[in-house]
Amino acid sequence: MAKWVQRQQEDLLPCRYFHLVFTLPHELNIIAHYNPSALYQCLFKAAWQTLSKFAKRKRHGQLGMTSVLHTWGQNLSQHIHLHCLIPAGALEKTHWHEIEKGYLYPVKALSTVFRGKMLAALNESDGSFVKINTPTKWCVYSKACLTYSEKLVSYLARYTRKGVMSESRLVSANEQSVSFKYHDYADNNRDKVMTLSCDEFLHRYLQHVLPKGFMRIRHYGFLANACRKRKLGLIKAQVSATPCKAVKPKVEQERLIPHWPCQSCKTGTLRLIGVMNLDEATNKVARTS
Numbered sequence: 001m002a003k004w005v006q007r008q009q010e011d012l013l014p015c016r017y018f019h020l021v022f023t024l025p026h027e028l029n030i031i032a033h034y035n036p037s038a039l040y041q042c043l044f045k046a047a048w049q050t051l052s053k054f055a056k057r058k059r060h061g062q063l064g065m066t067s068v069l070h071t072w073g074q075n076l077s078q079h080i081h082l083h084c085l086i087p088a089g090a091l092e093k094t095h096w097h098e099i100e101k102g103y104l105y106p107v108k109a110l111s112t113v114f115r116g117k118m119l120a121a122l123n124e125s126d127g128s129f130v131k132i133n134t135p136t137k138w139c140v141y142s143k144a145c146l147t148y149s150e151k152l153v154s155y156l157a158r159y160t161r162k163g164v165m166s167e168s169r170l171v172s173a174n175e176q177s178v179s180f181k182y183h184d185y186a187d188n189n190r191d192k193v194m195t196l197s198c199d200e201f202l203h204r205y206l207q208h209v210l211p212k213g214f215m216r217i218r219h220y221g222f223l224a225n226a227c228r229k230r231k232l233g234l235i236k237a238q239v240s241a242t243p244c245k246a247v248k249p250k251v252e253q254e255r256l257i258p259h260w261p262c263q264s265c266k267t268g269t270l271r272l273i274g275v276m277n278l279d280e281a282t283n284k285v286a287r288t289s
């Protein structure tokens with residue numbers, strides 16, 4: 001683990017990181033029962049094609065992506081999704097430029113394109129796959145933009161080194177059943193305990209064993225294994241040594257700056273400017289709340 005962290009620290013860029021999650025609808029889980037390799041290959045391919053299409057449309061240049069396949073949910077059910085960790089910048093030929101937005105691309109548009117790319121990939125792999133009825137709306141989730149810091153590698157490790165279940169979640173086990181802790185996201189993320197028969201526990205656990213030789217962590221774009229060392233060298237030679245700060249959404253900035261409704265016109269807004277910067281205003285709000 002220590003060697004992995006050191007290697008990732010060397011490849012880490014001094015910029016923010018985007019964290020996107022591409023999730024397959026559960027209707028496609030049946031494919032994982034008899035041809036998991038094809039399904040997972042298509043998922044990796046579709047996610048990268050989706051992001052590449054948006055990068056080309058926005059003329060951003062080449063993105064970099066580290067993607068990690070997870071197939072499980074908290075209760076060990078099948079929940080196939082791909083965590084994508086993307087540096088907030090792109091390489092245009094040999095020129096690096098940062099993406100300053102607080103998000104990479106709109107998730108609704110990403111979801112639509114992702115659905116088309118995934119179904120097209122399945123059709124190329126095996127035409128019978130697309131006969132499975134799937135929802136019209138698919139899920140791409142964008143987590144909060146990650147600020148560059150020493151803790152970033154630990155955050156990445158949480159997703160790249162994470163297994164199906166850690167020993168700390170096990171509550172008890174005997175010849176009849178196994179009990180373990182889980183978060184119930186449908187019930188306000190409450191901590192609960194689930195008890196399964198030994199046969200059911202083994203069934204759920206073993207369905208997450210990947211095909212032999214399958215790589216669940218993959219790198220794309222300027223982070224691809226074939227060019228990562230050379231292109232990271234180009235990027236690091238251009239970026240500032242000063243870590244970037246996360247960009248706060250405009251709505252949040254408006255909320256943090258002290259303001260009141262105008263008592264004269266009843267429609268305008270009075271804002272406190274020139275007295276304190278955003279950080280000072282944030283601290284003041286925190287002290288008075």
